[in-house]
Amino acid sequence: MKISPIVLFVYNRPNHTKEMLENLSNCELFSKSDIYIFIDGPKFSAQDKYQVNKVTTIVNRFKKKFKNVTIKKSYKNLGLFKNLTKGISLILKKNDSIIILEDDLKLHKKFLVFMNRGLNLYRKNKKILQISGYSYPIKVYNNKTYLLNLTSCWGWGIWRDRWSNVEKFINNKENIYSSYLKIKNDKRLSFQFNIDGSFDYLKFLKKQININFNSWGVLFYLYSFQNNCLNLFPPKSLVKNLGFDGTGLHKSKSNVFNSINYKKHISFSFDKRIYDNKKNLKKISSFLKRELSLYSKFIRIIFK
Numbered sequence: 001m002k003i004s005p006i007v008l009f010v011y012n013r014p015n016h017t018k019e020m021l022e023n024l025s026n027c028e029l030f031s032k033s034d035i036y037i038f039i040d041g042p043k044f045s046a047q048d049k050y051q052v053n054k055v056t057t058i059v060n061r062f063k064k065k066f067k068n069v070t071i072k073k074s075y076k077n078l079g080l081f082k083n084l085t086k087g088i089s090l091i092l093k094k095n096d097s098i099i100i101l102e103d104d105l106k107l108h109k110k111f112l113v114f115m116n117r118g119l120n121l122y123r124k125n126k127k128i129l130q131i132s133g134y135s136y137p138i139k140v141y142n143n144k145t146y147l148l149n150l151t152s153c154w155g156w157g158i159w160r161d162r163w164s165n166v167e168k169f170i171n172n173k174e175n176i177y178s179s180y181l182k183i184k185n186d187k188r189l190s191f192q193f194n195i196d197g198s199f200d201y202l203k204f205l206k207k208q209i210n211i212n213f214n215s216w217g218v219l220f221y222l223y224s225f226q227n228n229c230l231n232l233f234p235p236k237s238l239v240k241n242l243g244f245d246g247t248g249l250h251k252s253k254s255n256v257f258n259s260i261n262y263k264k265h266i267s268f269s270f271d272k273r274i275y276d277n278k279k280n281l282k283k284i285s286s287f288l289k290r291e292l293s294l295y296s297k298f299i300r301i302i303f304k
Contacts, residue, residue: 001116001117001120002096002097002116002119002120003029003032003033003116004033004095004096004097004098004099004115004116004119004157005033005034005035005036005091005095005098005099006024006033006034006035006036006098006099006100006101006112007036007038007087007088007091007098007099007100007101008020008024008035008036008037008038008101008102008103009038009040009080009083009084009087009100009101009102009103010037010038010039010040010055010059010102010103011039011040011052011055011080011083011103012040012042012048012051012052012055013051013055013103013104014051014054014055014058016103016104016242016243017055017058017059017103018058019106019242020101020103020104020105020106021058021059021062023106023107024101024107025062025066026109027107027108027109027110027111027112028109028110028112028113029112029113029116030112031066031068033068033099033112034068034070035066035068035069035070036069036070036072036087036091037059037062037063037069037070037071037072038072038073038074038083038084038087039052039055039056039059039071039072039073039074040052040074040077040078040079040080040083041073041074041075041076041077041078042077043077056073059071072087072090080216081215081216084100084102084216085167085170085171085216088100088158088163088167089163089167092160092163092164095160096123096159096160097119097123097157097158097159097160098157098158099112099115099116099119099155099156099157100153100155100156100157100158101155102153102154102243104241104242104243105154105155105239105240105241105242106239106240106241106242107133107155107238107239108237108238108239108266110238110266111133111155111238111239114131114133114234114238114268115131115133115155115157117270118131118145118157118232118270119131119157119159121270122232123159125274126161126162127229127230127274128147128229128230128231128232128274129151129158129162129166129223129224129227129229129230129231130151130152130156130157130158130162130224130229130231130232131156131157131158131231131232132151132152132154132155132156132231132232132233132234133152133154133155133156133157133234133237133238133239134152134154134155134156134233134234134237134238134239134241135233135234135235135236135237135238136233136237136283136284136287137237137287138280138283138284138287139283140235140236140280142235142269143235143236143267143268143269144235144268144269144270144271145232145233145234145235145268145269145270145271146232146233146235146271146277146280147230147231147232147233147271147274147275147276147277148230148231148233148276148277148280148281148284149224149225149228149229149230149231149276150195150221150224150231150281150284151217151220151221151224151231152231152233153217153220154239154241155238155239165223166220166223169219169222169223170216170219170220170223173209176209176219176222177209179222179226180202180205180206180209180222182226183202183205183225184202184206190202192225193222193225195281195284195285195288196281196282196285197285197289198284198285198286198287198288198289198292199288199292201218201221204218205218205219205222230274230275230276233280234266234268235268236266236268238266
């Protein structure tokens with residue numbers, strides 16, 4: 001099995017970075033993987049410089065411990081969007097596929113096994129855009145993977161040829177705005193883009209267009225949506241997002257998306273059928289409508 005390199009993006013969260021690196025090193029196939037760590041530069045505050053320096057120290061110690069690690073540090077602040085997209089493009093120049101991580105993720109020990117098997121299995125199928133290590137907390141029977149025209153940015157993999165098309169799209173503002181208007185002005189498309197009316201992706205897309213919300217993920221989803229791509233999800237999540245502590249870029253404290261049990265053995269089989277699993281999409285839509293509605297009501301009561 002061909003092993004894809006891992007690209008990890010870190011910035012100014014030393015505790016998250018330390019936990020991620022310890023967790024990653026315990027994953028199966030870690031020792032066989034090339035690891036590239038991109039450290040974004042600090043902004044202007046002294047506190048930010050201090051935090052970035054702490055992260056740099058942690059990453060340097062990690063590199064001394066493991067010989068399969070390469071560090072790429074920026075001395076100016078690029079922001080997540082530019083740091084991530086440039087980093088992915090750089091590593092894909094010499095590799096056919098990669099696995100992308102951010103500092104606020106916690107991984108199941110089988111994460112790299114799943115990712116590499118998926119990247120190898122669907123390498124030649126151009127319909128498949130992405131391999132996701134995350135799965136929504138829904139019931140999936142028979143431990144089979146499923147495909148959706150829905151993306152995830154919490155531990156994922158992609159191939160060079162697919163990323164090349166994505167990169168061209170997300171850097172073309174005219175195409176993005178045209179796609180936005182097409183969806184916005186069509187009720188059916190708006191409903192579908194918002195995961196059957198359960199999550200307001202269109203609002204995030206508008207923010208990205210109008211005020212540069214620094215959310216490359218919504219543009220990635222937009223590309224998948226308009227090109228009718230399919231993305232692979234595991235039957236149970238192999239990733240937990242620790243960024244719901246308010247330290248992330250968008251300051252969210254909602255933890256409804258996490259469901260992983262690290263002590264539990266996770267088995268999976270790859271469904272050979274290539275189709276958009278509408279049943280699982282409906283389960284995700286129902287989950288989002290229920291959980292996000294309850295969370296919003298709770299917030300309104302607390303902060304009334």
